[in-house]
Amino acid sequence: MNALLSKTPSQKLPASMCAACGAQLLSMCASLDRAGRDELEALLEPVSLASGDVLFEEGAPATRSFNLIEGCLKLYKLLPDGRRLVTDFLYPGDFLGLADKDHYTCTAEAVGAATLCRFERSALDDLVQRQSCLEGHLLDRARAELADGRSQLLLLGHKTARERVASFILTQSARAVQRGLSASPVETPMRRVDIADHLGLTTETVSRTLTGLTADGMIGVEAGRRIIIRETDQLAALAAGHKFHKFIKN
Amino acid sequence: MNALLSKTPSQKLPASMCAACGAQLLSMCASLDRAGRDELEALLEPVSLASGDVLFEEGAPATRSFNLIEGCLKLYKLLPDGRRLVTDFLYPGDFLGLADKDHYTCTAEAVGAATLCRFERSALDDLVQRQSCLEGHLLDRARAELADGRSQLLLLGHKTARERVASFILTQSARAVQRGLSASPVETPMRRVDIADHLGLTTETVSRTLTGLTADGMIGVEAGRRIIIRETDQLAALAAGHKFHKFIKN
DNA sequence: CGGTAGCTTGAAGAGTATCAACCAAGGTGG
DNA sequence: CCACCTTGGTTGATACTCTTCAAGCTACCG
Numbered sequence: 292m293n294a295l296l297s298k299t300p301s302q303k304l305p306a307s308m309c310a311a312c313g314a315q316l317l318s319m320c321a322s323l324d325r326a327g328r329d330e331l332e333a334l335l336e337p338v339s340l341a342s343g344d345v346l347f348e349e350g351a352p353a354t355r356s357f358n359l360i361e362g363c364l365k366l367y368k369l370l371p372d373g374r375r376l377v378t379d380f381l382y383p384g385d386f387l388g389l390a391d392k393d394h395y396t397c398t399a400e401a402v403g404a405a406t407l408c409r410f411e412r413s414a415l416d417d418l419v420q421r422q423s424c425l426e427g428h429l430l431d432r433a434r435a436e437l438a439d440g441r442s443q444l445l446l447l448g449h450k451t452a453r454e455r456v457a458s459f460i461l462t463q464s465a466r467a468v469q470r471g472l473s474a475s476p477v478e479t480p481m482r483r484v485d486i487a488d489h490l491g492l493t494t495e496t497v498s499r500t501l502t503g504l505t506a507d508g509m510i511g512v513e514a515g516r517r518i519i520i521r522e523t524d525q526l527a528a529l530a531a532g533h534k535f536h537k538f539i540k541n
Numbered sequence: 542m543n544a545l546l547s548k549t550p551s552q553k554l555p556a557s558m559c560a561a562c563g564a565q566l567l568s569m570c571a572s573l574d575r576a577g578r579d580e581l582e583a584l585l586e587p588v589s590l591a592s593g594d595v596l597f598e599e600g601a602p603a604t605r606s607f608n609l610i611e612g613c614l615k616l617y618k619l620l621p622d623g624r625r626l627v628t629d630f631l632y633p634g635d636f637l638g639l640a641d642k643d644h645y646t647c648t649a650e651a652v653g654a655a656t657l658c659r660f661e662r663s664a665l666d667d668l669v670q671r672q673s674c675l676e677g678h679l680l681d682r683a684r685a686e687l688a689d690g691r692s693q694l695l696l697l698g699h700k701t702a703r704e705r706v707a708s709f710i711l712t713q714s715a716r717a718v719q720r721g722l723s724a725s726p727v728e729t730p731m732r733r734v735d736i737a738d739h740l741g742l743t744t745e746t747v748s749r750t751l752t753g754l755t756a757d758g759m760i761g762v763e764a765g766r767r768i769i770i771r772e773t774d775q776l777a778a779l780a781a782g783h784k785f786h787k788f789i790k791n
Numbered sequence: 792c793g794g795t796a797g798c799t800t801g802a803a804g805a806g807t808a809t810c811a812a813c814c815a816a817g818g819t820g821g
Numbered sequence: 822c823c824a825c826c827t828t829g830g831t832t833g834a835t836a837c838t839c840t841t842c843a844a845g846c847t848a849c850c851g
Contacts, residue, residue, distance in 0.1 A: 368695045370782030376698040378691050390687035397691060426676045433683035437640035440690040441628045441647060445618045447697035448626040448741035452839070483798065491698035493840060498799055515798065532620030702807070733830065743808060748831055765830065 314360045317384025317470065322428040330418060335408040340364075340401035346387070349398045354412055356388030362405025363480045366397040367488065377489035379439075380481060382466055388412070389433055402481045447491045450532060455490040456500040457530040460510065460518055477518045564610045567634025567720065572678040580668060585658040590614075590651035596637070599648045604662050606638030612655025613730045616647040617738065627739035629689075630731060632716055638662070639683055652731050697741045700782060705740040706750045707780040710760065710768055727768045 309315060309332045320328055338357070340346060346357065349368055364381040378397055381387065387407075390396050419425045446458055464477045472478075479486070483494040490497065501518075504510045509526050511519035520526060559570060559582045570578055588607070590596060596607065599618055614631040628647055631637065637657075640646050669675045696708055714727045722728075729736070733744040740747065751768075754760045759776050761769035770776060 368691060370695065370699060372782060372784045374699040374782065376695040378694050390684055390691065392681065392684045392688070396688045420673070423670070423673065423676070426673070426680065430676065430680055430683065431642065433680065433687065434640055434642045436687055437683065437690065438642070438646045440687065440694065441618060441640065444628050444690065444693055444697060445620065445626040447694060448738075449620060449624040482796095488698075494798075495800085495841085496839060499839095502799075532622060532624065534622045732828095744830075745809085745832085746807060749807095752831075 312360060314358070314383040318358050319386060319425060319428050319432075320358075322424045323422065327418075327422050327425075330422075334410050334414045334418065336410075338407045338409045340405045340407070342401055342403050344401045344405075346399040346401065346407070347395050349395055351395050353388060353391035353393060353395045356386065356410045356412055356415055357399075358408040358410075359383055359385045359387065360406045360408060363402040364399050364405055365402050365481060365485055365489075366399050368397050375488045376491065377485055378443075380463075380485075380489070382470060384470070386429075386432055389429060389436060402485065452490075452492055452496050452500050453503070454529055454532055455492060456486075456497060456504065457509075457526050459486060459490055460520065461526060461530050463518075464520060475520045476513070477520070479516050479518060562610060564608070564633040568608050569636060569675060569678050569682075570608075572674050573672065577668075577672050577675075580672075584660050584664045584668065586660075588657045588659045590655045590657070592651055592653050594651045596649040596651065596657070597645050599645055601645050603638060603641035603643060603645045606636070606660045606662055606665055607649075608658040608660075609633055609635045609637065610656045610658060613652040614649050614655055615652050615731060615735055615739075616649050618647050625738045626741070627735055628693075630713075630735075630739070632720060634720070636679075636682055639679060639686060652735065702740075702742055702746050702750050703753070704779055704782055705742060706736075706747060706754065707759075707776050709736060709740055710770065711776060711780050713768075714770060725770045726763070727770070729766050729768060 309320060309328055312320070315321060320331065323331060335358075338346075340362070346364065347353075347355070359381050361383055364385075364387070365377050366379045366381065366387075367375050367377045369375050380402070381399075387399055388395075419429065446455055450458065460477065463479055464474045467477055468474050481489075483497050487494045487497045492500075501510070501512055504526075505512055509520075509522045509529075511521055513519065559565060559578055562570070565571060570581065573581060585608075588596075590612070596614065597603075597605070609631050611633055614635075614637070615627050616629045616631065616637075617625050617627045619625050630652070631649075637649055638645075669679065696705055700708065710727065713729055714724045717727055718724050731739075733747050736742075737744045737747045742750075751760070751762055754776075755762055759770075759772045759779075761771055763769065
């Protein structure tokens with residue numbers, strides 16, 4: 292889990308790298324013109340991570356920003372005694388380093404194998420100053436992250452275990468759709484303990500709740516990691532906190 | 542609690558308004574030169590709120606942004622059955638509307654009497670485009686809010702009631718210091734139920750926990766709303782999650 | 792084939808919510 | 822000026838959800 296960052300040898304990628312990048316339409320690159328993209332491409336360094344590799348640790352000087360190209364990362368914060376909260380899972384197109392002014396506010400760790408674009412902060416900040424559309428793009432990203440964060444606050448502050456798990460499934464599903472994947476069989480690459488630490492629960496409670504939702508016919512679970520959404524409306528009502536709903540327990 | 546927005550008659554303030562504003566050094570105005578400030582001042586409309594007035598509601602079109610000049614606001618989200626989470630308390634100098642792209646993500650309500658600067662979003666966005674320092678300022682604000690939000694996630698996800706209340710007291714104290722007030726007798730203008738909904742607890746638990754912290758000599762409470770920090774280090778250790786600490790129960 | 796990691800299931804325990812009463816302060820009206 | 826009511830806060834007893842502790846199960850890998 293604490294393996295060091297394994298970076299590819301410092302070779303530049305072929306010139307077509309950005310053009311061939313599957314995440315380009317999702318990420319900040321999409322807001323740039325041809326010249327701007329070339330300039331951005333000149334700044335980036337590719338990074339590969341294996342499962343469990345730590346990209347950066349909470350509290351370390353935030354000297355670099357990243358764009359996730361492929362794979363899945365988790366961001367988390369730790370309490371001194373080991374309690375952990377996974378603030379977010381990241382997918383291709385997501386930007387890392389937005390919340391981090393001087394020091395990283397979270398640790399970033401690869402959930403599975405992952406590849407990223409790495410930018411030196413100083414160079415990126417310089418480019419952002421000249422490309423005002425980038426600043427707007429980052430501000431939009433920040434807005435979206437703030438909104439998501441507030442929803443997560445509501446989840447952690449007041450939702451029941453069932454509601455939390457339902458919300459999680461629907462959130463993951465929605466993100467899959469954003470990436471052009473199907474809504475219903477949702478692939479969840481992370482382990483139960485990661486889900487638990489994301490929802491403020493324990494692995495046991497997550498497991499029990501998934502079992503319960505399955506027993507109620509709202510979802511199906513295949514091979515542990517693939518979740519089928521069977522009753523979208525009921526699941527959505529549960530996630531939204533409609534306690535009175537006839538299909539909802541607790 | 543649902544009283545309508547009470548705005549002052551649509552008079553312009555005297556030209557010296559911004560210059561005389563007590564919050565100017567804290568807010569976005571500080572990043573502008575003389576000309577920029579004049580331009581900003583031309584956009585603003587003053588707003589006064591009484592305790593309980595709702596400035597805007599979650600889900601409404603986000604047509605305006607605000608700068609809090611005086612008083613205290615709370616931002617909150619609601620679940621359909623009434624469960625509420627206060628995402629944040631705002632103090633003079635704080636900006637409202639950063640997280641809101643198309644629609645407000647929270648309801649904003651006055652905790653006590655409050656005064657604000659109101660900006661039409663379209664006009665402000667236009668100014669921001671031309672004053673790039675403003676964009677940088679907003680990005681910095683967004684960064685700080687994201688970082689704060691993540692800490693709050695950790696609090697709601699894994700901290701005990703004692704840790705939550707300790708964190709709350711220290712956060713309020715730190716914010717008071719930012720505004721040039723003393724760290725130790727902290728004035729908390731909000732009611733217990735607001736604190737409870739901010740910490741994901743009930744009023745009873747907040748009350749009991751404050752009583753417990755007082756009994757342990759870590760704090761003192763005067764007139765219900767004024768909190769004296771007696772043992773800063775112990776309180777900080779508690780808030781940080783050092784469960785093993787000798788003075789910490791639970 | 793043994794060993795380990797991840798997941799599930801079970802029983803007991805803890806922390807906080809819930810329900811309810813009580814108290815203090817402040818406002819109102821007769 | 823005092824009885825009455827309302828609001829906000831505290832304290833108490835009980836209930837309940839989720840955690841903790843523990844065991845078992847499955848799949849994968851050396």
